Each structure stands twice: as C-alpha cells, then as structure tokens.
Amino acid sequence: MHISGRLDAAAPDPALDLIEKVRRMPVPVLGLVPQRHLEDWDAFGLNTGTHNGVLDTCEVSISYTLWRNPDNLDDPVNLAEFDDECRASLDREVPWERPAWLLERVHRMRFPLLWEAVTTHWRAEPREYDAVEARLVSHVNHILMNGYRETRVRGELPGDLDSPVDERHVEHGLTVLVNGYERVGVRIDTDPDVYGVGVALDNGSTVTAVVPREELRFVELAFATRRL
Template sequence: MSISATLWRNPVDKSDPVNLAVLDDSTRRSIDETPPWPRPAWLIEHVERMRYPMLWEAVQTSWQRKDSEHTTLAARLVHHANHILMNQFREELGLGLHDGDSPALTSVRVVRGGVDVLIDGALFSGAEIDTDPFVYAVGARLPSGGTLTAVVPREHLRYVTLEFVQRPSA
C-alpha cells in the first residue's frame, strides 16, 4: 500500500503562496484552462491540488507471507527509494523515457541500520538510506510482520516530521 500526501510548507495558512509548487508553463496552462465540457467536483478538486507539491508515494507498507532476500527491510527500502528516483528524478539522473525498467540507483550496501523510527508513539529499530543526493529513506519492520518505508525528496525534508501512525481499518 502506498500513501501520497500534499506538502503544506505552511499548514497553518494553506492560502500562503509559499505552499504553491513550482510549475512549468505547460502544467500551469493545463490547470488554469477550463475545458468546454462540465467536470465532476472530484476532478476539479484533483486539478486544484496539482498547484501544490506532492509527496508522491512517500509511505509504503507491505506484508509478505514468507520472508526472502527480497522482503528484508533493506531490500524493501532500496526498492522504494529506487521507485521514487526512477519516477521523480529521471531528468536529474540523466535517464531517458525508455532507459530500462529499473536500473539500480541505490543498493543495500548503503542501507544503515540502528535508526530509531517512531510508529504509533513507540520507537522501533529501523534503517535508513542517507547517501542519495535526491532522497532520504527510512523504514522499520512492523509488529504485525509487515514493513514500513518512507522516501522523501531532500528538498522537502525540512517540512516533514518522519513519525508514523497506523490508520484505522476501514
């Protein structure tokens, strides 16, 4: 499961211009232009949210029936970090649209353990990737046997507190 969120640099005043994303002209035009056909309220709301930066798939949780080398905390953390790098930093990494499915941009060699991760008010021993110039990643094993990972672009780190709470079941 992945969770994305709008980044509010000033959550007290959501109308503060500091909250707006830096948009290219094409994106700004596509947001500002109203099509000649009616749009449902949910679509209008979604388009308006595009004005603000997103923490795209910032938090992921996973659970596997059997442990393997691909389901370790380090492997899940690397997979999540590479996913964000491949999908959000292609230009910065010099990758074209068709440059492989998933090049290894970071690896388990850079995962550092012994990091405290706060989940539901309790500290868990976790791991981090703090060597990539574009993202910071942290994660922990959950008491349920699952894994929680979070990957945040470094430019947004100062606005984010990396503390986690379990969502109530639907």
C-alpha cells in the same frame, strides 16, 4: 491516478473503490503521524499479487499534499513549480461540467505532492527481498526513477537510473517511532535527492518512507496505523 477522456459530472470517484480494496490489506496500513505540514487525503496506491487464487502479497502506498505554510494555504510558497505548458493546462477551462472529485484532483495538482511517500508491504511467506533493507532500497530507487526523471534517468523509457542505491547504503540502528513506541529501524542517508527510513514490523510486514531532501525539514518521520 490517471484520468483520461471526457467524464460525466455524475461519474463516481474511482478512489472510493480503491479505498475498499485497501481495507482488505491483511495487516494494518501505516502512514506518517498527523502533522501540520502534511495533508493525508486518501491518496492511496495499491499493488497486490495472488498465488493459486489466494492473496499472496500486498503493498499500499500513501501520498501527501505538502503545505510549506499551513497557516495560510493561499501563500504562494505553497505552490508547486510548473513550466508554462503545465500551468496553462491547469488553468484551461473546458466547456462541460466535470465531477467534483476531478476538480479537486486538478486543484491539488497546483501543490507539491509527496508521492508514494510511505509504503506498507506484506507477503504471506516473506522472502529475502522482502526484508526491510531490500524494501527500503526498492522504495528509494522507485521514487528516484519516477520523481527525478529529468536529472537522474538516462535513455528512453523506462531508462536507466543514475547512481541507484543498494543495500550497501543501508544504515542500521536507527530509532523510529511506530504508534508512539521506539523501534529499531534502518535508513538510507547517502542519496543527494531523497532520504529514506524503514522498519520491520512484528506481523511480518514492513513500512518504509522516502522524502525529498528539500522538503525533509517539513516532515516528521514517525509512523502510525492509518485508520481506513
């Protein structure tokens, strides 16, 4: 979520409207099962498409705050890595009152975020590139392109991703828990920076998850329906 300009202290939280739109997803939205090291705080992303004015495709992503030491949230191990400029920006005081929800967002920027870690995708009439293999490839490359720009992207914006994954990197036959039941899924375990899994669901939707390898030890890659 990008916030710019000066906001009145009483300005409404734009996330509330986003949540209402997410609730209109034609199929259940999935997230990771509740777990100690991850905090789910309604950090949704939403992309939709229409055909002749009717919802045709919908994609909902969920981001999570990572707590490396959930027993002591003040432990410095929980902090994200910043350069001096970014840290100074977070510490800067402004001479006006800001909305409480904005202050919370700024505070959360101090901690690692598993950005768009889980994505549920639905299309009214699925096409070849809506298969779980293609969706997982797209999700992995999306995270690499946006989260690893300094090390994996060459050239000016939007740039070219170095060593993107493709469907040749997809491994089949993985067992993944979805709402407590074992499902056959796929994974990508070849990229040096991230690890990804995906499952095709009975309602025609897919769910994929992509997690940085350096944080993988803190994450249980099992899915559950996300209450909205």
